[in-house]
Amino acid sequence: FNNGVNGFAPQAYPLGVGTVRTIDNENVSYQLAYTLPQNKQDPEGITVKVQSPGASLGLSYGVSDSSYDRMDINGDGLPDRVSRVGGGFLVSLNLGYRFSSTITWPSGGWGVGNISNDSKVDINADALQINENATYSLGASFWGIGGGASYTVARGIMALQDINGDGLADQILKRSDRSDNYFQVKLNRGNSFGETEQWNAPAWGRAVADGNIARWLPGENDTINYTATESYQLTAGVVIMIPLIPILTVAWIDIAPSVSLSGGEGGSALTLGDINGDGLADHVLKLKDDQGVYARVNNVGRTNLLKEVRRPLGGKFTLEYELEGNTVAMPQSQWVMTRVVLTDGMSNTYDTRYEYGDGYHDRYEREFYGFDEVTQTEARTTSIERSITQTFYNKNYYLKSRQKQSVTKDSRGAVWAKTANTYVLTDVSAGSKFPELRQTDTYYYDGTTGENGSVKQTHQKFSYDVYGNILTFVDAGELFTTSDDITATITYWKELPAYIVNKPEQLLVKDVGGATLRDRWATYEDGTGNLKTLTRQIDGNRKSKWTMTYDDYGNIKAISDPVGYTLTYTYDSEVATHVIKAEDNFPGSEGGPYYSTAVYDLKFGQVLRSTDINGNHRVNSYDDFGRPQAVFGPYSLDAGGTPQCAATIEFSNSIPKYDTEGRSVPVVPAGAVTKNRSDSLLGCGEDPIDTVTFVDGMNRLIQTKKETDVNGQHGMNVSGLVVFDALGRLVQQGQPLFRTNNRYGFEDLAAQPNQPLNPSKFIFDPVDRTTMVMRPDSSAPGGYARTTTTYGFGSVNAGGPLYAKITMIDPEGNRVNGANRRGTKVTFKDVSNNVVAAVQYNNGASITTAYGYDTLNQLTEIRDAMGNRTTIEYDLLGRRTAITNPDTGRTEYGYDAQGNLISKLTANYRQGKEIKYAYFFNRLKKIVYPFSVDVVYEYGAMGSSGNQAGRISKIIDESGVEERYYGRLGEVIKEIKQVNAKTPPVQRKTFTTEYVFDSFGRMLEMTYPDGEKQYYAYDN
Missing domain, CATH: 2.40.128 (Lipocalin)
Structure with a gap:
């Protein structure tokens, strides 16, 4: 095996190659020759040389078909054993280290019998591949001068080749015994071949030949492949006789010097190959003595690329593609998605475009590494256009497709947000590396600069073990100080025989000074990795421990909290998945144990009936899609759980419509009716209160109708028309109105005049933050009361650290154009989004309230404008343990391991005189007051x-x-x-x-x- 680096490894797994291929050849040949023998005699009449000048004309015709071969039939790049039999193909797949057992890939015959060309050799149409060849030859010789020419034609009429671009070899037939204007194709389905299809092949409009003897070859040259070649040879020689004894002529030596000239040239050619770079096999023709190249372009093109998805609520999205590639770095081509158009089923369309950078194909690894940049642009060519550009690593095998950075820009090209990732390659074993995400940087902008103009920055750092688990996580917080830095350290429980390597065993969080902020650890079941215990450090030696046990299916059987309260679960016997009983461990002296039960609809995994610890029932029913259809509450049921009233809550949804072919057509917009009845101890409720809701094809709520009475008239209160911008954000909300008709139907307000009615309006910045809210107000300038919000950066105090600054001016402030800072509030936030200061104004004078936080972002201090401080303290579980306030003094809180409040000490009591709380498990039993x-x-x-x-x-x-x-x-x-x-x-x-x-x-x-x-x- 090739080790992929610099040589070959020793053979470790004999493949058992066996027969490589089986090819049947059949040939027929014809030859016509003429010779005229001539003798040369010496003066004494003795024949000294015999010559036979003449000419010959020959024709040979042959067919080769393969019935067994090594070829990749399943598209994995490895040659498989493939043989053709009557009922299909027998295949042994190449597993990389051996061949699989033989499997059958069904494939019917072509149904054409034998293909014959003018009584020559019959061609068996049931083969793997079939090729025809014919050679015409002409030769002549005369007294030492001879020559000849030949013309060879080869045609492929059957082949196994990918024709639809899915990477799988398809069966292709293009007959030579007749002038079909189509290919016959059987597509490879991955485990069989489909039925025969006809793929149109328009006429070339010119002969597929060279206008010479090739036209005499019976049959059609317009086949799958066709090549023609010409060759010639000319020789000339002379015989020089030299006597061995100059005086006697009884012996001599013949010397025959000669020269030869040979040559050849290609003729026309026809083949299946990708000529336009779309990755699909086109039919390409090059004729001799013709400067043009002709092609039947493969029309598969975007076939098999997802084009449209129709969503069940009436929305849909369509996708468009373009070819990228055919460059030095990316020699192949690839269809990439360039556009997504999302429609909500109403009148709104959202257009997103995608642009790609440079692709890279590693020739050494023979793998495509992706594109180095992808830009997503929304609301293109509008004033609210925004783009997100993501850059990726695509030159390294280990880093391929990992994101370098993401940058968000507006229509002007100004940057609003940026994140960047730093990776480091770490050796895992010989020849293997792990790409570690070592650092993520987050940059903050004010929307007025380019990428290099960030105002603030923060980062997080990571380290890993050999299995890729995070070992440490460092959050730098604000970079102007290290006091808010935290480091989380994680250790893992592993059981290598069970392949369990990623179960956190301990999580320890510390601040920059090494003080512990959080500490928790866990234990796990051997063999399964199920969590057995979870322990959290409270303070000192106090801990909080949870315990879990499991059944044989891995379901939680019991869970116990830190004070011993335990819930035990019983599961259904059919699928052992659904909890049918939950029981606690309160002893009889405390009224226990308490339990509740449930019955499930196994089809949908939904509760059909539940009974609480007081024996009250609730019954649910569902429609054919598993959606709630009715809920019968306890007041609708008798003691046995049988309905005595109509459902407490009823749901009904839009009934689908169907087209002429029986396909479901969504009702747009989709609506649902909810009927709520007010059952009680007095009996069943009568007329329910109806609420109708409508959503668009993107599942956004666009209208609500609720039953009501107005001025003595009964009808529906209809929510106002909603308007969305090109980014899908709500920009207008009309006022509600009253309707007495069309009780359950959708009110198409967009088609009515003067809509939206007195709308509230909303304006956003490129990162979806609200910059203005306009409420209708006839007394305000322009008829709208405006609340404006601006975002930037600033310091609470001159020369202080920089924070995010949010300035909000209410309608009154905007009415007077901000005079005297009326109606203005300024908020400062850190990189963790904590409010560090809030500034309000009184007659232009600022009133500042400041807030302080610990490294876990827990509020620890509030300082008012007069300098009065309120401080808050916490334990290691994040529970508030003390509040110190100038007005109330110091109040301390104590908790048990479960988090129940067990003591409260106020400034009015001395130590030891606190209020105490006693519990049984988590149930409050007594409050003990000191006085x-x-x-x-x-x-x-x-x-x-x-x-x-x-x-x-x-x-x-x-x-x-x-x-x-x-x-x-x-x-x-x-x-x-x-x-x-x-x-x-x-x-x-x-x-x-x-x-x-x-x-x-x-x-x-x-x-x-x-x-x-x-x-x-x-x-x-």
Whole structure:
């Protein structure tokens, strides 16, 4: 094997080559000759020389067809064993180190029997390749002078050659026994050959011959391949006789010097070859003594290139292509996508163009490395045109197709954004390298300069292990300081026999001084790599640990949080994928265990029925596409889960239309109707509230209609017309309007006059930031109240570091043209998008609030205009542990390993007198106050009445005892309050308040403790 560098490796795997090819040759020849013998005698009458001057004319005709050969039939570049049999092809694929077992590639015969040319040799049409050849020869000789000429013609009538540009050898037949104006083709399908197709081959309009004896060859020369050659030879000689004994003539020596002249020239030629560089085989003709080259150009062209995609909501996008290549660096050609036109199915079209730089083909590796530059241009030739130019490595095998940088420009060529990547090649093993992305630089611009005019910059750095896993990540943050730099270090758990090398074992984050900011680590199951435990450092010796176990299918069987609360999952028995039961580990003394169940529609993997821990059901149904069709809430179902009302929520979608061929035609725009019913304890809801939504072919919401009453009339509130710009951004939103007709249909506002109605308008910069919002206001100049936003860079304080600067002026400020800085707010942000300062103005005087952050971008300080500071502290899990404020003093917070708040110490209490919170797992059981009565919470057990399971059933505090009962949706429907008055407990009064809510969460009734009722009614 060729080692690809400088030689050949020893043979390691004998291929078992066997027979190379089998070719059958059949020939027939004719010859006509005339000779006139002549003798030369000496003076004594003795014959001393015999000569036979004469002439000859010959014709030979032959056919060769191969039935077994080595050729690449599957397009992988390796020669396979291929033989032709009656029912198709027998193929042994070349695997690179051996041949596969024989497989059959079905292919019917040509159905033409034997092909015959004027009773010459019959041609078997079922072969791999067939070639014809014929030779005419003429010769003559006379007394030492002789000469001859021959004319040879070769024709290929059957071949295995790629004709449609897919890289697979197709069967091609162009008969010579008749003047067909087409090729017969069987396309290679990758594992078989297709049916015979006729590919049109228009007449050349001239004879495929040289106008001489070649025309006498029976049959047609317009075949797959054709060549003609002429050759000639002329010889002349003389015999000089020298006697051995000058006086006697009984012996002599003959010396016969001679000269010869031979030559030849090519004649006409016809072949399949790519003449126009599109990568497709054209039929090319070059006639002798004709300066022109003629071609039947292959019309496959863009065939098999994706042309159009019609989306189910009515949108579509079309693609256009052009050929790139045929250069020194890229000698082949390639179709590249140059245009994408996206249509939303309404009236909006989005045109994106693509331009390419230089392509590169590595002749050593025989591989195309891509283009060095690709430019994507949107909204071309408009004022909002923008382009994104990406450059790539394409001269190195290991770096090919990796992005160097990306630059965003506007229509003027000004740069708005840029990112750049730096790669380093690292040796992995002998002859193998890994392209490491070592650094990514991000540049910030103000839109007024070229690529070299960046205002700010930041970067991230990376390092890797031998498996390509990231070992360290460094975020430089602001480059004017190193105090915000962070370094994340990752180690990995590996199990090489199971090919597991990428499971993070520890993640450690530190600041520039080496202080730990985050620390977490994990353990994994042997053999599977499933996560077993995840532990996070809190502070000191305190840790937070999660534990997971799995079933034999790799599903999570149980998960336990840091305080021991565990959820156990049961999966369906059919596909072992869907959770049909979730159960916790609350003990019986705490009302547990609690569990909920579900039943799935296995066809779509969707929940059909779910039952919560209080036994309340929810039933779902789906349409033929798996979309929600109806939802029956708990108030629509009886205790067994059987529907007693119409669905709480109903969905209906646009019904597809069909064309005359039965193909689905999208309804544009696509709409959906949602019907919401207000079921409750009082019974089933009556008239639902209808909401209709419409989306365009890009799935953008373009209209919403909602049922309502206006001035005593029933109808639909219709959202205003939306208008998008050439980049697809919302630039106008009309005001809503009321319609009493066309309840569920789309309101085509674009076709109506005066639309959009009093629109709000939006203007953006090239990177999609809002620069102006215009709201209709008859009292404002021009009828619009304007809020403007400008973006740039600036310092909070003179001489200070540079930040992104956003200046917003509200409508009042714009009304007075910014006089006295009225209505102006300036915000400064760092490269992490944190607000570092906000400046407002009062009669022209600035009022600045500054913000500080730690290296993880957690807010740590707020400083007002008077210099008052509020500071915030965090633990290693990012939980707020203290706030210090000049008004309230210092407040400290404590947490358990799960994150539950367990203590709160305010400035009003001394150490040890903090408020404490007690839990069972994650359930709050008690609040302990240092100077007042504790608050105690009780919870309903599994199976409790009043839907109390898992919910607060009783609260005991200094004011008394409160009991709670719930509805099926978890809403409070009854409160019983016993007040701790200054009377004996048996004389203390109890107050009961009851509520009725509907499925929208709206209160329908309220019953006061004295029995008085209050009712609520709502419009549509």
